[in-house]
Amino acid sequence: MDIQEGAAAARDCVLDFSRLSLNTFSADSISDERKRDIRQLYLNNNRLASLPSAVSLFLNLEFLDISNNGLSTICDGITRLCKLKTLFAKNNRLDEFSLPKEFGSLPLEVINFSGNRFEEIPLQCTKLLRLQSLSLGGNRLRSIPTEIENLTSLEMLYLGGNLISAIPPEVANLPYLTYLVLCDNRIQSVPPQLTRLHSLRSLSLHNNLLTYLPREILSLVQLQELSLRGNPLVVRFVKEMTYNTPKLLELAGRTIKSRNIPYSPSELPSNLVRYLDLASKCPNPKCAGVYFDSCVRHIKFVDFCGKYRLPLMHYLCSPECTSPCSSSSQSDAESEEENSVPADRLQRVLLG
Numbered sequence: 537m538d539i540q541e542g543a544a545a546a547r548d549c550v551l552d553f554s555r556l557s558l559n560t561f562s563a564d565s566i567s568d569e570r571k572r573d574i575r576q577l578y579l580n581n582n583r584l585a586s587l588p589s590a591v592s593l594f595l596n597l598e599f600l601d602i603s604n605n606g607l608s609t610i611c612d613g614i615t616r617l618c619k620l621k622t623l624f625a626k627n628n629r630l631d632e633f634s635l636p637k638e639f640g641s642l643p644l645e646v647i648n649f650s651g652n653r654f655e656e657i658p659l660q661c662t663k664l665l666r667l668q669s670l671s672l673g674g675n676r677l678r679s680i681p682t683e684i685e686n687l688t689s690l691e692m693l694y695l696g697g698n699l700i701s702a703i704p705p706e707v708a709n710l711p712y713l714t715y716l717v718l719c720d721n722r723i724q725s726v727p728p729q730l731t732r733l734h735s736l737r738s739l740s741l742h743n744n745l746l747t748y749l750p751r752e753i754l755s756l757v758q759l760q761e762l763s764l765r766g767n768p769l770v771v772r773f774v775k776e777m778t779y780n781t782p783k784l785l786e787l788a789g790r791t792i793k794s795r796n797i798p799y800s801p802s803e804l805p806s807n808l809v810r811y812l813d814l815a816s817k818c819p820n821p822k823c824a825g826v827y828f829d830s831c832v833r834h835i836k837f838v839d840f841c842g843k844y845r846l847p848l849m850h851y852l853c854s855p856e857c858t859s860p861c862s863s864s865s866q867s868d869a870e871s872e873e874e875n876s877v878p879a880d881r882l883q884r885v886l887l888g
């Protein structure tokens with residue numbers, strides 16, 4: 537008799553009111569018992585301007601789809617849905633002021649806010665400690681808040697199609713992050729800390745402003761897919777280098793370390809021992825040298841799977857050290873490095 541009941545799906549736990557051109561949604565015709573049974577509620581593809589308060593009467597709701605409406609606010613009532621795990625609210629008019637203050641108290645595991653008007657990731661979202669998947673693609677985000685590191689259950693972070701200019705190193709504190717999508721933004725560099733993302737399998741960076749990648753990206757052992765097309769990646773060896781002449785302290789330190797001259801705290805002041813212990817080994821396999829503060833920033837191409845060459849950032853001990861590394865030469869040093877990267881590590885490197 538009632539159009540709403542007629543539209544309800546056959547399965548008792550599902551209520552489907554999608555695609556009905558609804559301006560409002562009332563639960564008056566639904567018995568209290570049925571309200572308790574409902575686990576999934578579909579209100580997508582209607583004309584709702586705000587989340588109807590009746591939604592809060594479905595206390596056992598686990599899944600709510602309110603995508604493709606004209607929603608500009610989500611009412612406080614949603615915070616009563618203390619079993620809600622999945623919220624789809626794609627393609628609305630939501631922004632960071634649309635969510636209730638206590639939104640962060642929900643047990644949400646999956647949120648899709650893609651295609652809205654968010655300029656910032658709402659801080660309430662960074663309080664959802666069970667969140668596994670967060671999608672905010674196609675918004676107006678300019679940055680990623682450092683509080684993102686609170687989402688320690690996160691496996692999927694989709695932020696493609698925004699205005700993001702930098703990746704904060706805190707993203708690297710997400711131990712289960714498997715899919716990181718940052719394509720179609722304005723990112724100019726990748727922080728070397730991302731090497732700590734030991735679960736990362738897919739890193740999507742196409743259509744950004746990257747000119748090189750940090751050398752550390754080689755240690756992302758789980759990475760299977762890396763997309764880089766549409767970046768102004770350096771296409772040939774960069775000649776210009778910055779190199780400040782080492783100070784006398786550094787020259788002496790380099791000699792002690794590279795010649796393995798023994799030293800101990802009984803012979804040297806503790807600050808010098810600490811300094812010597814901070815020596816970095818030159819990554820050129822043909823060079824046994826070390827450096828301290830003075831090094832050459834150098835972009836080197838590394839071949840991943842016989843097909844693509846990635847520009848990686850290296851730090852070498854001196855300008856002389858870069859000479860066997862030009863992109864055209866196939867020096868032993870370069871081949872060694874290429875061979876040290878297993879071909880199966882990156883199965884799909886999309887540079888085209």
Ligand SMILES: [Zn+2]
Binds near residue numbers: 824854857
């Ligand atoms: Zn060197």
